[in-house]
Amino acid sequence: MTKKKILLLTFFIGACVALSFTSPSERYFEIAKNLDIFATLFKEVNALYVDEVNPNKLVRTGIDAMLTSLDPYTNYIPEDEVEDFRTINTGQYGGIGAITREIGNRTVVTMLMQGYGAQRGGLRIGDEVVKIDDIDLSKLSREESGQLMKGQVGTPVSLTVKRLGAEKPVRLEFKREKIKLNNVPYFGMVGKDIGYIQLTDFTPDAAKEVRIALVSLKEQGAKGAILDLRGNPGGLLIEAVNITNLFLPKGKLVVSTKGKIPENNLNYETLNAPVDTEIPVSVLINRGSASASEIVAGTLQDYDRGVIVGEKSYGKGLVQVSRPLSYNSQLKVTTAKYYTPTGRCIQVLDYTHRREDGSVGSIPDSLKRTFKTANGRVVYDGGGIDPDVKTEAHEAHVLTQVLFEKGFIFDFAAQYVFKHSEPVDPKTFTLSSDEYQQFVVWMKDKNYSYKSYLEYQLQQFTEEANKEKYYTELKPQLDQIQNRIAENKKNELSLYKDEIKMLLEEEIASHYHLEKGGIEAGFKYDDDIRQATDLLHNTPQYKKLLNIQ
Known part of the structure; x- marks a missing residue:
């Protein structure tokens, strides 16, 4: 058996064997035993394997394999990836507000964020970045150059760029600042009296941004509202709750979570006065709308508060939390399933009952259940959110x-x-x-x-x-x-x-x-x-x- 197979088997046993034990003492003994087996196995492989092994890489392979056997959303985040993880979850980082992309062997500025240092300091879309702080980008990887752009708020950074029409490279000086990625990159009127809100993330302040947009659009004369959740992968559950609260009265159940630990069995209700419970609403979804997006769409559908337009959503009904680990690393772990107000779990893949070969199948139609919305419409669980008006994917x-x-x-x-x-x-x-x-x-x-x-x-x-x-x-x-x-x-x-x-x-x-x-x-x-x-x-x-x- 290869070392990789040994690691996978050991990790799998360590993760799963405790399920067959009833008393806490038996469970803790099995955990301690398997950790000891892994430690001794790792030492032997490291000492005896025919080639030199990288201990960090070997253990990371084992950890990733163990967590992959659970679901795709339970992940280990090592110290050098924690900052990117925080950026994804908070929508904030230290930088200048420029987005770059690799085109061939060029690093090109493809977007500037409104009002931040890159725009104020004269950087332009189309500029090719050749140096950051006098470091030639041709000698760096994409990841390394991206890290150079980011940094501690308040620190200086210079960019040397080639510009279309300029005879020689242009050097620009900036000071890094706190960059906040907008959850609502756009809102405005489509037509004379319909307001449109594009929501791309559920990081902190998502509900606040949607509220500002909705109030502004109503002041502009909006008689209906489109909430665009297409391609939105989700994020913070509480932001989803607060966004539905903008359209639903106080005291309404939005989502329930149920897990192995009683502390994870929670009901989330609307806590605040809504913005408007009457304005007609249409929610746009597609197969890229997941998690918190599906909570918003599913809840508004369950209360018949809006019409869902588009494609069937992704089907992610699992909740994750992050936990700190030693050496500044973190674990993102699935702790519960979530359920919409009617009781639907929209999880489409059944990770609990894997096939013999380890593959995962969809929830079979025979196990899907029917539910009734507030007005008596039939909806289903086990397969994402079905739109009320289906459109073709192009x-x-x-x-x-x-x-x-x-x-x-x-x-x-x-x-x-x-x-x-x-x-x-x-x-x-x-x-x-x-x-x-x-x-x-x-x-x-x-x-x-x-x-x-x-x-x-x-x-x-x-x-x-x-x-x-x-x-x-x-x-x-x-x-x-x-x-x-x-x-x-x-x-x-x-x-x-x-x-x-x-x-x-x-x-x-x-x-x-x-x-x-x-x-x-x-x-x-x-x-x-x-x-x-x-x-x-x-x-x-x-x-x-x-x-x-």
Whole structure:
């Protein structure tokens, strides 16, 4: 048995064997015994294994394997990753408010945060960072350069950048400050009387930001509200409770948690006066909406307080807490499942009952239960939040993804902005046919080769035909298909013009107006927002969906 298998087996035994014991003394003995086995095993492997082993790496492999056998959300965070973990959970870090991205071998500024040092100090979207504090970035990894940008609040940092149109590199000086990532990067009116709020995280102050947005939109004349939770992975449970409280009266159950330890069996209710319990609400979700997002969507659905529009949500009904460990490390551990007001647990994968090979399956339909909302509508557990109005997911073509990932969309937008100094109106801006053709011409000498899904399928089919001795017979048809694919690829920039043009317009608008510009430029292409807006204008249909008499 290999050392890795031994470690996995030992950790698995250490984690699971105690479940078969009833008395605390037996349980503690088994824990102590298995820890002792692991310690002696590790010493022997370290001393006798044929090659030198890295003790940190070996133990980390064992820890990760043990925790992976539980669920994907129970994680070990070593000391050198704790700062990033805090940033994710608090939305705060020390820096200058610039977002960079690797494009080829370049580190490029792709976004500036409104009002922070990077914007105030003259950094521009499109600048290529070549040095940080006189350290050449070409000699650093992506992670190392990212750490250099961050640092203690109040400390100085300098960036040397190459700028489009500048003859020589520009050096800029900054002082790091506390950067707070907004949970609500955008709110505004879509149409004359519908307010739109985009919520991307549930870090501290998420509910406060949504409240400010909702109050502001009502003052602007909003007669309906769209809460966009698409792609929101979740976060703090209490923020989800407080956000639902904006639309529900005080004293309403929002979510219950149930775990092995009695202290984790809790009910969370709305504690404050709401902002508005009557305004029509539409909540946008997709398969990237998880955890706290599903609490908000599920709770509003259970009380028939809003119509859910979009795709089925992710299906994460598990609660995690973080615990400090020795040497400044931490453990993020699943402690409970959560349940919406009707009693639904929307967890889609059953980690408790793994298959014999260790894989995890979805909750079978036979075990899913039905529940009734406040107005008597039927809803289900065990599979995420089902939308009341389903919309189609629009998957970008592989070509569009390649153009974005390789930076061609970004680079063309940077050149467009350099040539057009007058800012565009993001809500009305559209590239003309001539301007898109300029992009097509600009792409002619660029290397963006890729293999489409159809080509992968054709390759697999060809390999199978060879194995089954049918290739010679099928070769003419296979060549014909391959030639047809190659012919279509010659016109692919025209074939997928609409989705490429959308990304170009969003990127150009964000160069002029930062994150707000990119969001507003995408409104005209957003079918979910259009359907939600139409629904909020159609009162009879809205009431019918919610079974309001």
